[in-house]
Amino acid sequence: MAEKREPRTVSRRAETARDALAAAGRILVLAKFRFMGDTIVATPFLGQLRGQFPNALISLLASPSAATALAGCPHVDAILSLETAGVSRWRHSRELLDLLRQGDYDAVFLLNRSFHCAVTSAQAGIPVRIGYATDLRRPFLTLPVPYSFDRHEVECHLDMLRALGLPAQPQLPELWISEEERRPMAARLTELGWPENRPLIGVQPGSNDAAIREWGAERYAWVADRLVEETGGSVILMGGAAERPTAARMVEAMRHPALNLAGELRLREALAAIGLCDLWLGNDTGLLHAAVAQRVASVGLFGPNKVLRWGYATPRHRSLVVIPDRPARDDTTVRRCLDAIPPETALEAARAVLRHPKRQPEEAAYAAPAPDPAAARSPYFDATLAPALAPVRRR
Numbered sequence: 001m002a003e004k005r006e007p008r009t010v011s012r013r014a015e016t017a018r019d020a021l022a023a024a025g026r027i028l029v030l031a032k033f034r035f036m037g038d039t040i041v042a043t044p045f046l047g048q049l050r051g052q053f054p055n056a057l058i059s060l061l062a063s064p065s066a067a068t069a070l071a072g073c074p075h076v077d078a079i080l081s082l083e084t085a086g087v088s089r090w091r092h093s094r095e096l097l098d099l100l101r102q103g104d105y106d107a108v109f110l111l112n113r114s115f116h117c118a119v120t121s122a123q124a125g126i127p128v129r130i131g132y133a134t135d136l137r138r139p140f141l142t143l144p145v146p147y148s149f150d151r152h153e154v155e156c157h158l159d160m161l162r163a164l165g166l167p168a169q170p171q172l173p174e175l176w177i178s179e180e181e182r183r184p185m186a187a188r189l190t191e192l193g194w195p196e197n198r199p200l201i202g203v204q205p206g207s208n209d210a211a212i213r214e215w216g217a218e219r220y221a222w223v224a225d226r227l228v229e230e231t232g233g234s235v236i237l238m239g240g241a242a243e244r245p246t247a248a249r250m251v252e253a254m255r256h257p258a259l260n261l262a263g264e265l266r267l268r269e270a271l272a273a274i275g276l277c278d279l280w281l282g283n284d285t286g287l288l289h290a291a292v293a294q295r296v297a298s299v300g301l302f303g304p305n306k307v308l309r310w311g312y313a314t315p316r317h318r319s320l321v322v323i324p325d326r327p328a329r330d331d332t333t334v335r336r337c338l339d340a341i342p343p344e345t346a347l348e349a350a351r352a353v354l355r356h357p358k359r360q361p362e363e364a365a366y367a368a369p370a371p372d373p374a375a376a377r378s379p380y381f382d383a384t385l386a387p388a389l390a391p392v393r394r395r
Contacts, residue, residue, distance in 0.1 A: 010164065017143045017164060024107045025056060027105065029045075031061065037289040049109070058076045059080055061081070062080075070175070106128060110130065113131075113147065117131075127142070133145060134147050143163060147159075150309075153309050185269055189236065189276065199233030202273070203236070204238050205217040205283070213285070215301040215346075221254040223343050227347070238270055239262040242263075244262040278354065279296070281346070282299075282301070284300060284306050299346060304333075305334055322337040324336070
């Protein structure tokens with residue numbers, strides 16, 4: 001269970017920022033521009049920020065895909081987006097600066113660790129700038145907040161509220177997919193062969209950064225086949241268009257039929273399909289967070305460099321990882337650790353999360369997974385999760 005931190009005595013700088021926020025008319029939350037999953041993980045922060053400042057106009061600035069995914073979020077009044085794909089650094093800087101100036105914001109929370117965004121927020125003249133004190137950003141922030149590379153990202157975001165002396169409690173991410181969106185997707189899956197009275201198992205065998213994220217199409221096929229035999233369920237494969245060949249390899253390796261929808265669905269359709277699943281099995285991607293956010297039982301396969309910050313460990317959400325014995329930063333070690341996760345372990349984890357009854361959305365407990373607590377503090381994490389400028393410590 002993640003620790004619950006109580007409000008603590010704060011600095012004069014934090015008190016000044018909190019007083020300014022209490023009087024603020026317009027608050028901006030700036031998320032990462034590249035990754036949808038990172039913004040989904042920010043939803044517990046958004047909800048608790050809204051609870052603390054109910055009268056402020058809160059806007060979220062994120063990537064276009066994240067803006068689409070978070071449509072309907074009740075915690076913000078507006079969702080803005082900036083495209084970074086194919087956009088030059090100069091143009092992006094200009095557009096970001098213009099947007100920040102035009103918004104007339106009283107305060108900004110910088111949930112990313114971008115030096116560029118911290119500088120641009122200062123250039124825009126936003127009076128209160130709260131963000132992580134990493135990557136030389138401290139001089140550009142009015143309230144720098146420590147960032148811990150061995151804490152869950154949800155907790156790191158909530159630390160911004162705690163730094164202000166405000167209460168913040170662990171929560172799972174959220175998404176808002178309507179029944180009006182799920183019904184046509186259910187009908188579509190039924191037409192494609194899914195009997196609605198049978199379990200639906202969603203799998204994402206592909207990912208970006210395949211070398212350090214993908215567990216393996218053939219391993220997923222082995223697990224999926226046995227789940228079909230045990231549950232009588234149907235399997236759908238999902239992911240982006242670039243992941244379709246990986247999904248096709250999984251279909252080919254399976255003994256039972258599976259529906260390959262990778263690259264076939266628009267984002268909101270994909271999220272609705274995930275919400276219909278009884279189980280989600282996949283790599284460390286945004287779709288895994290989307291499954292957790294909809295309380296779909298999930299098993300995530302992680303490299304050891306990511307699991308403490310992005311994994312889940314609740315009765316319905318498991319993260320599997322193998323920790324190396326010796327410190328290492330290289331991708332080869334990450335790949336070796338992914339390959340070392342046995343398919344039998346993934347199958348048993350899937351059985352376990354499926355056995356646990358689904359709870360209502362108020363289910364909030366999560367914990368960064370550490371099957372062996374000592375392993376979580378091993379030299380590996382000292383070496384790989386420390387700030388980039390810190391020296392590697394070895395035993």
